[in-house]
Amino acid sequence: MRPDARRTTLADIARAAGVSVATVSKVVNDRGDVAPQTRTRVQELLHQHHYLAPVFRHTEAVESPTIEVQFRGGLKSYVAETLEGIIDSASESGASVVISKASGAPHWARDLVSAGRRAVIAVTSVYTTAHLNELARSGLPLVVLDPLHLPDSRIHSVGATNFAGGLAATQHLLSLGHRRVAYLGGPAMAVCNQARLHGYRAAMEAGGLPVPDAYTRPGEFTYETGLLGAAALLDLDEPPTAVFAGNDEIAVGAVEAARARGLRVPEDLSVVGFDDTSLAQMASPPLTTVRQPLREMGGAALRTALRLANGERVDSHHIELATELVVRASTAPPRAVSPERG
Numbered sequence: 394m395r396p397d398a399r400r401t402t403l404a405d406i407a408r409a410a411g412v413s414v415a416t417v418s419k420v421v422n423d424r425g426d427v428a429p430q431t432r433t434r435v436q437e438l439l440h441q442h443h444y445l446a447p448v449f450r451h452t453e454a455v456e457s458p459t460i461e462v463q464f465r466g467g468l469k470s471y472v473a474e475t476l477e478g479i480i481d482s483a484s485e486s487g488a489s490v491v492i493s494k495a496s497g498a499p500h501w502a503r504d505l506v507s508a509g510r511r512a513v514i515a516v517t518s519v520y521t522t523a524h525l526n527e528l529a530r531s532g533l534p535l536v537v538l539d540p541l542h543l544p545d546s547r548i549h550s551v552g553a554t555n556f557a558g559g560l561a562a563t564q565h566l567l568s569l570g571h572r573r574v575a576y577l578g579g580p581a582m583a584v585c586n587q588a589r590l591h592g593y594r595a596a597m598e599a600g601g602l603p604v605p606d607a608y609t610r611p612g613e614f615t616y617e618t619g620l621l622g623a624a625a626l627l628d629l630d631e632p633p634t635a636v637f638a639g640n641d642e643i644a645v646g647a648v649e650a651a652r653a654r655g656l657r658v659p660e661d662l663s664v665v666g667f668d669d670t671s672l673a674q675m676a677s678p679p680l681t682t683v684r685q686p687l688r689e690m691g692g693a694a695l696r697t698a699l700r701l702a703n704g705e706r707v708d709s710h711h712i713e714l715a716t717e718l719v720v721r722a723s724t725a726p727p728r729a730v731s732p733e734r735g
Contacts, residue, residue, distance in 0.1 A: 478691025534701035559592020619646020
């Protein structure tokens with residue numbers, strides 16, 4: 394994980410193991426004519442010294458480096474738009490991109506090195522200590538895009554100003570006259586969700602407004618979270634007049650929950666999303682949302698990965714790009730009299 398350090402050579406490993414360079418080469422290339430004890434000793438030294446396979450060294454001189462982009466879950470609007478940014482930036486940089494689902498297979502990082510990958514970009518994936526150790530042994534730089542957990546000091550990450558976005562979304566609703574504003578979020582421990590929630594709470598506190606426990610509901614960044622969460626909010630004795638959702642999918646689910654109860658958006662319930670994916674523009678009504686610059690974030694992640702793969706120093710371990718409130722048709726002042734429920 395230290396791209397500026399001197400790379401270990403076959404000769405270094407051979408001297409440490411007390412064998413010939415040819416023997417080490419056979420182990421690296423998985424040749425069968427090496428004694429088991431010798432093979433084990435050489436493999437242990439390869440791991441200890443973070444030896445980079447010859448195919449990796451060869452690709453360093455290739456004009457078109459290849460970056461592995463991994464993501465978990467389905468290919469939703471959020472992931473698709475970040476991938477567009479990565480691919481566009483790769484095209485401009487003369488790099489190639491291989492897209493895959495995150496793997497838990499043994500020695501997966503070494504397999505990537507053997508396949509000629511220069512770095513890994515992870516889109517909202519969770520990497521354990523074991524994953525990071527595997528990457529460190531392989532020498533592959535890692536860039537996490539929109540990390541769900543606080544980044545390890547050994548990796549680099551790209552995100553957005555989530556706190557500022559949550560603050561702006563809630564202030565917009567307060568400026569319209571709403572006083573009962575709820576938050577429907579993603580996973581409680583996700584860094585981006587916590588920042589958006591804190592921005593919401595900061596705006597409510599600045600406005601001198603209470604936040605009942607029932608008004609903040611964690612979940613997943615899914616349509617179902619919005620559908621079920623908003624249904625529970627609207628069934629309260631004193632339901633909110635506005636909902637700030639942790640992403641656009643949750644927001645669309647909240648809109649549907651309101652419709653199912655005979656309520657109209659925004660006349661009876663205002664809804665704000667987060668991300669500004671294509672889903673926000675296609676929703677009915679089109680969503681007021683916080684624009685997260687997904688394509689720009691993807692481009693920044695790609696450029697950072699290439700710099701690390703080339704052994705360059707990167708000034709900051711974490712890059713944050715600015716969010717922006719985009720006002721559309723899903724928000725309006727609250728009705729003076731609470732609507733009757735159908």
